[in-house]
Each structure stands twice: as structure tokens, then as C-alpha cells.
Amino acid sequence: MPTKSGPDSQVFLERVRSFFLRRLPLRPDYEERPEQLEMALDVARALAEEELLVVEAGTGTGKSLAYLIPCLLWSFEHGQPVIISTRTLNLQQQLLEKDIPLLRQLLDQPFRATAARGWSNYVCLRRLDSQQNSQQLTPELAQEAGELAEILSLGASGVRQKLPVSDALWSLVQADSHACNRQLCPHYQECYLFRERREMERSELIIANHSLVMADVALRANGAQGILPKPACWVLDEGHHLEEVANDHLGRSLSLADLQRLRQNVFDPKGKVNDAGWLPLLRDRLSKADQRARLLECLDRGLLVSLPGFYQVGEEFFYGLTQSILAAGLTEVGARATLNSDFFHTPEGEECRRLSEQWAAHLEHVESGARDLHRLLTDLELEATQGGLVELQSLIERVKTLRANLEFCLFPDSGDWVYWAVATTNNATLGATPLDVGERLAAEFFAPARSMVLTSATLAVGKDLDFYEKRVGLDHHQNRVARRLLDSPFDYRQNAYLGVATDLMDPNRADFWERSSQALLWLLQQLGGRTFLLTTSYSSLRLARDRLAPALAQLGIRVLAQGQAPPGLLLEEFRRDSRSLLIGADSFWEGVDVVGDDLSCILITRLPFRVPNDPLVQAHCRRLEEDGLSSFRHYQLPQAILRFRQGFGRLIRSQKDRGMVLVLDSRLYHKAYGAEFLGALPACNRRAGRLAGLVQDAIKWLKGFDS
Ligand code: SF4
Incomplete structure (x- = not known):
């Protein structure tokens, strides 16, 4: 519900509308997108009327410009930065390297946009200085430290990602909030971290990530100084990750890796680098x-x-x-x-x-x-x-x-x-x-925010945002929450085929691959690879790889399986040579973009219900049951539907993309709840049948489309 509607708000909305109608068409690659304008006006209203806006915007809406433009115009007017946060580095890079440079071309007015990073991403000049003077480093590390100092003196950025530095040296020279005496440090003025912090204060846009934002919330909750400037307005893109990141940062943990880092940094009596620390x-x-x-x-x-x-x-x-x-x-x-x-x-x-x-x-x-x-x-x-x-x-x-x-x-x-x-x-x-991270987010994150936009392509279950709002604690602020669901502009009816196999069950059962391998191999041969196979556990990932890889090798199709290399590298490999089957578990269900014919098929082996014996899942289910609610209906089913939508969403990534999603779990067909999964997907060509016939039908559909 809008709280501060008034003439000023209308003027601001008109300014945003005018930018979209007059300036944006000046782009050479301009495409009119009504959903984008609609979202931009919602964001503008949230900023002007101090709302907490939840907006699901389907793939292809162009949501980054839909929030960047109103945020920038708002910042010009109010002289305060807006923090934009993403979950993944990919999206952060896209904003910094593509969208923001585009905005600079479209605007007459200059502006600053700064990337916000955590402490351990910066070199600490005091530590580097100490290490260089220590004469305690091995000759190799001493040489590396000298080279690092040389590069920095030539004007290199002090950010790790842009520096050629080994893990061993970095552990000795990275910045650490506890090991920094700030203004008393002789390097304070030229310190990379504090230079960027000062730059941030003067910026219109700060591009951060969810981990940093939640670390900031946790620090402030403990009475410590935050990492980010205290902002009025926030945008959280990839907002479906908020609960999970908050769980990581608002909880408590300790690990063997923490202990090993401490040893490497303080004093390692047994390490390779003798006397390091x-x-x-x-x-x-x-x-x-x-x-x-x-x-x-x-x-x-x-x-x-x-x-x-x-x-x-x-x-x-x-x-x-x-x-x-x-x-x-x-x-x-x-x-x-x-x-x-x-x-x-x-x-x-x-x-x-x-x-x-x-x-x-x-x-x-x-x-x-x-x-x-x-x-x-x-x-x-x-x-x-x-x-x-x-x-x-x-x-x-x-x-x-x-x-x-x-x-x-x-x-x-x-x-x-x-x-x-x-x-x-x-x-x-x-x-x-914490079992209810939403309560803490409500008190420590949403309450102090002047306005907030939470967006993603998948937030709703069916057409309902209640589940998401409850999970992250927005239900504590109902009088400030505004909502919007925007469909994807892509033509799924024309371009997407959804097939449901009615004769298969659990991929962990011994007969699953015996009953499905032949049809799947035929399908992959027809497609020449170009397929993702999504599993719900590492054991079924390994099983799929072991069953399919030898026969596919004979067809000249590679199998790339999650775990054999970092996910980013696997994806690059797939894009380089799409005559491949990429088998992925968790991280490949979302945030993975392969545009065009290189990806024509998604195989989903099992409906993605979360592992029931995970401690958090168990605890949430138990609490719901204690409150007299069905944990399946109120937790497991909505979680799985969101995940299923994300998996389906890998298929169509541009106006011209086309392809098929085949689900190898007959519960989608036989169980009553299957209709809720299907109802959450956009309308498209849908078929159900035995796998052998289904794959033939799907290929016929694709070829008919090709001709
Ligand atoms: S100000 Fe802090 S982080 Fe910067 S160089 Fe000094 S000690 Fe290191």
C-alpha cells in the first residue's frame, strides 16, 4: 500500500516515464518492452512513496534498466546513493560493464557507480609493507611481494581479482577489519579499501552483493561499524536468494578452514612457507x-x-x-x-x-x-x-x-x-x-530501509507471492509492501515444448536408467548434444554420468558433469562445443544462461523437492506441523515449485530461442500436486506419454519448427 502518495511522487513518475519514452529509444538496439516500463514505474513509485516492492519480472523484461534508471534519477534528486545488490558475480559484472556504461551514453549528467567489496578483496598496504621488510618470506614469496608492490606503484587497482597474486601471499597481505587501525594507519590516505569507501559515499549507485549486504546487517546488529554507507534505498536483484544468504550471515559457524586460515596468517610452524605469518x-x-x-x-x-x-x-x-x-x-x-x-x-x-x-x-x-x-x-x-x-x-x-x-x-x-x-x-x-531468519530481516533490514525493491524472475508460487514474503519476513511490514507480477515477453506457446514422461519414477531406482537410457540416447543423438540434464542430488548426478557417458562417447557427444571442473568453466566448455550433455545439480538449475540453439533441451530427472533430512528443512517442517499446518503444502511444495520454475527457465533466454523441457518424473502427471507445478509455468506446447514416444514427438515438433 502506498504510504506517501502525493504530487511530488507523480512528478517523479512522469520524469521516469519520459526517460523511457524519449531517451531509451535513442539506443541503437532499442526494443519496446511494455513490461519494462511498467516495472520502472513501480520502482519509481516504491522510491517516492517509501514502499517495499516485490516484483517478479519474467526473463526478457529487461529488469536491470527498469530499476537502474529510476534509482539514478532518484539519487540525482535526493543526493543519496542507492545500493543495488546481486547474488552472482555475473550479474554484478553485467551491471558494471554493460548497463551502467549504456546509461552514461543516454544521460547528459555524469554520475558515479562504485562496486562494493568485502575487506578480503583488497590488499592491505600496511601488511604488504611489513611482509616486505620482514626478511621472513621465502625467496619466491619475497619476489612475488616485490612484484606486487611494483605493480601497485604503477597504478594498478588494489583489488584481488585484478592482481596476479598467489593464495599464499594473499593470505598474508589481504585487508582485515580487525587488523586495521584506520585513520591511525600511515597508509590510510592511499589505502585502496578506504579510497573506495570514500568514493562510495559520493556515488549515486553502489553495486554490491547479497553476502556483503547481509554481512553489513550482521555487523550493525552487533553494534559494529557497517561496511556499506547507511543507505535509504535498496534494490535486491536475484532476490530469491535473500533467505539463503541471510541464513549464512545471520547464523554462527566455525570451521577447520577458519582455523587453517588463522594459522597461515598468524604463525604456521609446519607450513611449506616456514615461519610465515x-x-x-x-x-x-x-x-x-x-x-x-x-x-x-x-x-x-x-x-x-x-x-x-x-x-x-x-x-x-x-x-x-x-x-x-x-x-x-x-x-x-x-x-x-x-x-x-x-x-x-x-x-x-x-x-x-x-x-x-x-x-x-x-x-x-x-x-x-x-x-x-x-x-x-x-x-x-x-x-x-x-x-x-x-x-x-x-x-x-x-x-x-x-x-x-x-x-x-x-x-x-x-x-x-x-x-x-x-x-x-x-x-x-x-x-x-536462526530458524526464523525472516524476523531478523524484518527488524534489522526492512525496518530501517526507506524503500526496497526485491526482484527476480522467480518469486511467486502460482501467482502468489505470500510464500516468498513470509520466508524473508516481509509479512511483518504488510502496510508498506507493494507487489507486481510481470510475465515474460517471450512467446512460449510458439517456442517451448514441455513433455512429461508417464512411465518413469525415481532416478535413484535401479531400473530407472535401464528403462530410459535408450530413448535418451536416441534423443541426444538427434539433437547432437545441446542438452542440460538437471538432477536433484550428487548421487543421481554420478549415476546419470556413469550410465550415459560411455554410450554417448561412441556417438561423439561429450558428457560434462558438475564437480569435474568449476561450474563457470563447464559452462564455457559447453558454449564452446555444444555437442555435449551437461549434467548439473544445484547451481545449474538457475542463473545459467546459454542463448540460442546451443541449448535446445532440458532434461529434469526428478521434481526438485529439497532433501528432507537437511537440518533446516526438518526444523521448518517440524515447526509448521507443531502449528497445525501441513509442512508439505506450506514448505516443501512451494520450494519445489520455485525450483522447478527456475529449471524450466534455463530453456528460453531470448526472443528467438526455442526448445524442449522433458520431465522424467511421472509424479508430475499422476499426483494431484503435479497440476500446481504445471500451473506455475507459462502456457506452451504440452504433451504427456511414455518416454519412448515422447522423445519422438518432441523431435518431430522441433524439426517441424525448423523446416
Ligand atoms: S588503512 Fe587498514 S586496510 Fe588500509 S592499509 Fe592501513 S591497515 Fe591496511
């Missing part, structure tokens, strides 16, 4: 200072001697945690296990607690050692150790956080949190996630 460097400085005996005694006794034991017991804890959750049969490698108080009464759980208590004692010891040294250095006011003081403060904060999170996550006594652990082949993580 700032602690030996500090020791070197102190060995030349007055009162060195007292200082070295404090440093050696409090830290240098105790750190190796601290790492070892920490590693034993994570190793024990892994063994315990696997031995207790709570989960398998790579999947999250619920940790509840029952688990801690089993022998495995008790062992886990025992190890955690041992590690907590080491954490306490290291923290107190770091505090003693910090106090002593502060009292002695040794100028040469200013950098050391900041690093010590950072160590104290990191160890304190590890200890607090360890204690919090291992005492699962609040019904408002979900406690979990996960082990992969080289990491183990212990965590706790």
Missing part, C-alpha cells in the same frame, strides 16, 4: 627493542609455544566431530547433520564435547596470551610495533569469536536455532542458523 615478524622486531627479555618471554610463553598445541587440538576437534557425526549415522559426507541434545548423550556426542572442552581451554589460553602481550606493548608504547598491536587485536577478536561460536553451537538448547555440522573431504563446519 606476522608473529615471527613481530618477534624479530621485539628482539631489537628495549626490554626485549620481558617482551620475548611474554610472546614466547603466551603465543609461540602455545599456538602449535592450539592448532593440533583444534584439528583433533574437527576430526573428532567428523568421525562422530559419521559414526552416529547422522549424515553422509557433504550433507548437513542435525545436532540436537540427544546426540550429545550418545558416546559419539560425548566424545565430541570432550574434544571441544579441550580446545576451548586452548582458545582461552591463546586469547589470554595475546591480551597479555597487547597490554605490555601498549604500556611500553613501542612505536615500531604499531602494526603488531593491530594484528594482536585481530587475533584476540578471531579467537574470541571462535570460542563464543564453539560454545554456542555445541549447546543446542534454543528452539529458535537450528544446530548442525557438515564434513566434506577436506573441511568440517559446525554451525547454528
Whole structure:
């Protein structure tokens, strides 16, 4: 409901409309898109009338310009930045490299648009300086540090993505909020991070990502200084990811990887780079200072001697945690296990607690050692150790956080949190996630915002946005929420074929591939690859790869399977040579764009219901059941419909695209809820039948279209 409607708001809307009708047609590749104008006017109204706008805009609406233009015009008028946040780097790059340069051409007025990044993306000049002066680096790292300093002195950006730097050196020189003395740092004026922060304050548009935005919310909630300027207005594109990112950042966790990073940064007694880290460097400085005996005694006794034991017991804890959750049969490698108080009464759980208590004692010891040294250095006011003081403060904060999170996550006594652990082949993580992240978003994110636009191509279940609004906490602000559903301008009736196999069930069943392989191989041969196969788990991904790859190789069709290379590289490979079948699980269901004939078919092996034994899924379902609601209807089904829409959405990415989606799960046909999945898709050519006949019909349709 609009809250501040008035003449000013109408004037602003007219200004936005005029831009779309007069300026936008000056683009050489201009296409009239009524949905785009409609969305732009909604965004303008949200800005002017202080609304929280939820807008689903189908593929092809041109939604980035639909929000960028009103945001920019609003910022010109009010002299305040608008923060635009995306989930993926791809979209962030598209905004910075394509849409914003286009806007510069269309506008008479210059403007600033700045990319916002987290601390660890910037080089810290103080740390680089210390490392270069330390004479503690290996010759290779010393040379690399010298080259980095040289490149920076020639005017390179201090952002990691644009610098040729190894992981080993970066861990020693990256910026860290706890290890920064800000205005007191001698490099403050030329510091890359703070230069960009100052630039951000003067910008009209700030291009951020959801992780950074949620990290900012978490910092402010803890009373700390935020990362982003305190803005009035926000746009969250790819807004369907908000709940998941908020879960990651508003929860608490600690991992073996955190411990390993700390070791690499502070002092690694066993590492490849002997003596790497700032602690030996500090020791070197102190060995030349007055009162060195007292200082070295404090440093050696409090830290240098105790750190190796601290790492070892920490590693034993994570190793024990892994063994315990696997031995207790709570989960398998790579999947999250619920940790509840029952688990801690089993022998495995008790062992886990025992190890955690041992590690907590080491954490306490290291923290107190770091505090003693910090106090002593502060009292002695040794100028040469200013950098050391900041690093010590950072160590104290990191160890304190590890200890607090360890204690919090291992005492699962609040019904408002979900406690979990996960082990992969080289990491183990212990965590706790708030059960109702929406409540926190409502209070800490939506309430202080002057206006907010949340947009994506998939937010609605059917034509209903309620599910999304509840999940992210917008239901707490009903009087400020405005809604809009905009269909895709693409012609699905003409260009898309949806086939449902009526004779197949679960791809994890032994006979699934025996019954489907022949028809699928024939289909892929006819298409010459050009197909994505989407699975709902890694086990069915592996099964599909093992069953199809040998026969496809004989047909000259490659199989690219998620996990064999990073997803971005796999996608590049597919685009380079589309005589391929790309098999993907989670990340390929969305955000993946292959335009044109290179992608003509999407195979969906199973309806994408979430894994029922995931701790968060279990906890949400349990809470709904306790409230007398069906968890299937109110949680699992809407989640799966949204995912299904995302998978279907990979097919048609431009006006000219055409192709088929074949669903190999007959529940879509036989079950009553199948109609709700189908009802959520745009109208297109739909068929159902046995797979063998279906693939022939689909190819006939495609060829008929071709001729
Ligand atoms: S201001 Fe902070 S981040 Fe920047 S160089 Fe100094 S210590 Fe590093």
C-alpha cells in the first residue's frame, strides 16, 4: 500500500516515464518492452512513496534498466546513493560493464557507480609493507611481494581479482577489519579499501552483493561499524536468494578452514612457507627493542609455544566431530547433520564435547596470551610495533569469536536455532542458523530501509507471492509492501515444448536408467548434444554420468558433469562445443544462461523437492506441523515449485530461442500436486506419454519448427 502518495511522487513518475519514452529509444538496439516500463514505474513509485516492492519480472523484461534508471534519477534528486545488490558475480559484472556504461551514453549528467567489496578483496598496504621488510618470506614469496608492490606503484587497482597474486601471499597481505587501525594507519590516505569507501559515499549507485549486504546487517546488529554507507534505498536483484544468504550471515559457524586460515596468517610452524605469518615478524622486531627479555618471554610463553598445541587440538576437534557425526549415522559426507541434545548423550556426542572442552581451554589460553602481550606493548608504547598491536587485536577478536561460536553451537538448547555440522573431504563446519531468519530481516533490514525493491524472475508460487514474503519476513511490514507480477515477453506457446514422461519414477531406482537410457540416447543423438540434464542430488548426478557417458562417447557427444571442473568453466566448455550433455545439480538449475540453439533441451530427472533430512528443512517442517499446518503444502511444495520454475527457465533466454523441457518424473502427471507445478509455468506446447514416444514427438515438433 502506498504510504506517501502525493504530487511530488507523480512528478517523479512522469520524469521516469519520459526517460523511457524519449531517451531509451535513442539506443541503437532499442526494443519496446511494455513490461519494462511498467516495472520502472513501480520502482519509481516504491522510491517516492517509501514502499517495499516485490516484483517478479519474467526473463526478457529487461529488469536491470527498469530499476537502474529510476534509482539514478532518484539519487540525482535526493543526493543519496542507492545500493543495488546481486547474488552472482555475473550479474554484478553485467551491471558494471554493460548497463551502467549504456546509461552514461543516454544521460547528459555524469554520475558515479562504485562496486562494493568485502575487506578480503583488497590488499592491505600496511601488511604488504611489513611482509616486505620482514626478511621472513621465502625467496619466491619475497619476489612475488616485490612484484606486487611494483605493480601497485604503477597504478594498478588494489583489488584481488585484478592482481596476479598467489593464495599464499594473499593470505598474508589481504585487508582485515580487525587488523586495521584506520585513520591511525600511515597508509590510510592511499589505502585502496578506504579510497573506495570514500568514493562510495559520493556515488549515486553502489553495486554490491547479497553476502556483503547481509554481512553489513550482521555487523550493525552487533553494534559494529557497517561496511556499506547507511543507505535509504535498496534494490535486491536475484532476490530469491535473500533467505539463503541471510541464513549464512545471520547464523554462527566455525570451521577447520577458519582455523587453517588463522594459522597461515598468524604463525604456521609446519607450513611449506616456514615461519610465515606476522608473529615471527613481530618477534624479530621485539628482539631489537628495549626490554626485549620481558617482551620475548611474554610472546614466547603466551603465543609461540602455545599456538602449535592450539592448532593440533583444534584439528583433533574437527576430526573428532567428523568421525562422530559419521559414526552416529547422522549424515553422509557433504550433507548437513542435525545436532540436537540427544546426540550429545550418545558416546559419539560425548566424545565430541570432550574434544571441544579441550580446545576451548586452548582458545582461552591463546586469547589470554595475546591480551597479555597487547597490554605490555601498549604500556611500553613501542612505536615500531604499531602494526603488531593491530594484528594482536585481530587475533584476540578471531579467537574470541571462535570460542563464543564453539560454545554456542555445541549447546543446542534454543528452539529458535537450528544446530548442525557438515564434513566434506577436506573441511568440517559446525554451525547454528536462526530458524526464523525472516524476523531478523524484518527488524534489522526492512525496518530501517526507506524503500526496497526485491526482484527476480522467480518469486511467486502460482501467482502468489505470500510464500516468498513470509520466508524473508516481509509479512511483518504488510502496510508498506507493494507487489507486481510481470510475465515474460517471450512467446512460449510458439517456442517451448514441455513433455512429461508417464512411465518413469525415481532416478535413484535401479531400473530407472535401464528403462530410459535408450530413448535418451536416441534423443541426444538427434539433437547432437545441446542438452542440460538437471538432477536433484550428487548421487543421481554420478549415476546419470556413469550410465550415459560411455554410450554417448561412441556417438561423439561429450558428457560434462558438475564437480569435474568449476561450474563457470563447464559452462564455457559447453558454449564452446555444444555437442555435449551437461549434467548439473544445484547451481545449474538457475542463473545459467546459454542463448540460442546451443541449448535446445532440458532434461529434469526428478521434481526438485529439497532433501528432507537437511537440518533446516526438518526444523521448518517440524515447526509448521507443531502449528497445525501441513509442512508439505506450506514448505516443501512451494520450494519445489520455485525450483522447478527456475529449471524450466534455463530453456528460453531470448526472443528467438526455442526448445524442449522433458520431465522424467511421472509424479508430475499422476499426483494431484503435479497440476500446481504445471500451473506455475507459462502456457506452451504440452504433451504427456511414455518416454519412448515422447522423445519422438518432441523431435518431430522441433524439426517441424525448423523446416
Ligand atoms: S588503512 Fe587498514 S586496510 Fe588500509 S592499509 Fe592501513 S591497515 Fe591496511
